[in-house]
Amino acid sequence: MKRGYFSLESSDDYEFDAFVVYCDADRLWVHGVLLKHLENCNLNVCVHDRDFDVGEPILNSVEKYMAKSWKIIVVLSNNFAKSEWCQWEIALVQERRRRQGKEVLVLVMYQQIDSKHMITPLKALLDTTPYLSYKEGFGENLFWTAVDKDIHKPLDIPPTSIF
Numbered sequence: 001m002k003r004g005y006f007s008l009e010s011s012d013d014y015e016f017d018a019f020v021v022y023c024d025a026d027r028l029w030v031h032g033v034l035l036k037h038l039e040n041c042n043l044n045v046c047v048h049d050r051d052f053d054v055g056e057p058i059l060n061s062v063e064k065y066m067a068k069s070w071k072i073i074v075v076l077s078n079n080f081a082k083s084e085w086c087q088w089e090i091a092l093v094q095e096r097r098r099r100q101g102k103e104v105l106v107l108v109m110y111q112q113i114d115s116k117h118m119i120t121p122l123k124a125l126l127d128t129t130p131y132l133s134y135k136e137g138f139g140e141n142l143f144w145t146a147v148d149k150d151i152h153k154p155l156d157i158p159p160t161s162i163f
Helices: 024-040 060-065 080-084 083-098 118-126 142-153
Strands: 016-021 069-078 105-109 131-133
Touching: 016 024, 016 060, 016 083, 024 069, 024 080, 024 142, 060 069, 060 083, 069 080, 069 083, 069 118, 069 142, 083 105, 083 118, 105 142, 131 142
Parallel strands: 016 069, 069 105, 105 131
Antiparallel strands: none
8 A cells, every 4th residue: 555556356355255135036046046056166155044143133234244245146037126125235236336346246137127117226227237137048058157257257446546
């Protein structure tokens, strides 16, 4: 810092490789498919219903464990777009993106979101951040390759002034 340099963050600076934000209605796919794949790739993934501290308020835990995670994976669906809880999590995700750049997010479109469920913050996120669309079967291997690549991609830290 004294010479005008600062260290860049790496995944080694975090307890988890990824934190997964999802709607509980999509839990079967998240736990049965997404987590299974990521953990088979030796990634340490944080999900709320398994990794949070018992007895600690959920609001505190979400912020705490997002901060302990290198990347944030957001599983998007109609269920997600309709959930007020998920809308609050999108606000946290957007703040993290502002601080660390768009590479901190891995957006997974699990289910196309109908226009009647598209809220402004979610639309803004989708308009400014690339996302990966999941479709079982044809192209699924390409999808998983892209997810793995995005999780391992270095952060594109926004410019910082150091005085």
